[in-house]
Amino acid sequence: MIDYTLAKRALLRDAQVGLQSVNELCDAHPELMRAAKYVGEPTRVDCPVCGKDKLVLLAYVYGDGLRADNGRVWSIDTGMRMAAADPSALCYVVEVCRSCQWNHLRETFTARHSATG
Ligand SMILES: [Zn+2]
Numbered sequence: 001m002i003d004y005t006l007a008k009r010a011l012l013r014d015a016q017v018g019l020q021s022v023n024e025l026c027d028a029h030p031e032l033m034r035a036a037k038y039v040g041e042p043t044r045v046d047c048p049v050c051g052k053d054k055l056v057l058l059a060y061v062y063g064d065g066l067r068a069d070n071g072r073v074w075s076i077d078t079g080m081r082m083a084a085a086d087p088s089a090l091c092y093v094v095e096v097c098r099s100c101q102w103n104h105l106r107e108t109f110t111a112r113h114s115a116t117g
């Protein structure tokens with residue numbers, strides 16, 4: 001598991017001092033926003049950008065064996081299952097705000113780390 005918390009802190013710090021506008025941060029892909037609405041895993045974490053909504057978690061899965069499903073957005077459960085089933089697959093967990101569309105990479109999983117059960 002790779003922790004991107006520090007990178008996120010740096011990004012938010014940059015946003016606060018105006019180096020990056022909120023519009024640049026809030027660039028969620030339409031498919032990501034659709035998935036956030038229907039299969040997003042709720043968290044109790046307030047959005048660090050707008051503060052109006054709780055963040056939800058989603059999984060992007062990339063893998064040579066996935067063909068048409070390569071790079072698509074899934075629920076966390078499905079993404080983890082796909083990553084566990086395919087040793088070449090990488091699962092990126094992203095957090096998304098459904099109000100302002102802010103999104104950020106949170107963790108990366110591979111089969112090596114997630115195939116424990
Ligand atoms: Zn927000």
